[in-house]
Amino acid sequence: MPLLLGVPGAEAFRALGTSGEPAPIAGNHWGSAPVIVFLSTELQALQILQNKKRKNSQLDKNSEIYQEVQAICDTLGVPNSATSDIPLMLNQVESKVKDILSKVQKNHVGKPLLKMDLNLEQTEQLERINDALSCEYECRRRMLMKRLDVTVQSFGWSDRAKVRLFSHLCPVGGTL
Numbered sequence: 001m002p003l004l005l006g007v008p009g010a011e012a013f014r015a016l017g018t019s020g021e022p023a024p025i026a027g028n029h030w031g032s033a034p035v036i037v038f039l040s041t042e043l044q045a046l047q048i049l050q051n052k053k054r055k056n057s058q059l060d061k062n063s064e065i066y067q068e069v070q071a072i073c074d075t076l077g078v079p080n081s082a083t084s085d086i087p088l089m090l091n092q093v094e095s096k097v098k099d100i101l102s103k104v105q106k107n108h109v110g111k112p113l114l115k116m117d118l119n120l121e122q123t124e125q126l127e128r129i130n131d132a133l134s135c136e137y138e139c140r141r142r143m144l145m146k147r148l149d150v151t152v153q154s155f156g157w158s159d160r161a162k163v164r165l166f167s168h169l170c171p172v173g174g175t176l
Contacts, residue, residue, distance in 0.1 A: 066084050
């Protein structure tokens with residue numbers, strides 16, 4: 001049995017008999033509650049660790065990430081691997097892209113807009129501009145969605161629409 005010094009509920013855990021029932025702890029009618037809490041937290045921690053190990057190297061063949069990487073592999077003509085090892089698949093994609101780029105003409109991509117690298121201050125300024133434009137885009141998107149919503153709602157504001165609505169809601173000769 002592991003040593004459980006300083007762990008809440010450890011004395012109740014040690015007091016478990018061979019029958020699985022907790023022995024009464026002096027003046028504590030809820031002797032099993034700390035044990036249950038302790039064991040459930042240990043189980044949760046173990047599940048988290050196992051999930052992290054599994055997610056780091058391999059994913060389910062049904063997972064969304066695996067399917068996306070597999071779609072990239074299919075598009076590039078990378079042969080399907082027997083395992084679902086994402087890093088291995090990405091390495092294959094990288095080598096395939098490098099191979100394809102080596103066959104492409106040098107002037108195929110075009111010249112870069114910037115002839116030199118940006119310094120830290122310029123990069124930060126560029127990020128601020130991007131953030132401002134993204135914020136404005138989001139505002140415009142919300143405004144257009146609101147306009148669309150109001151336009152759709154306005155179709156129900158006419159007298160004809162109200163008559164149709166009430167005719168569907170109320171039976172003939174009935175009232176609301």
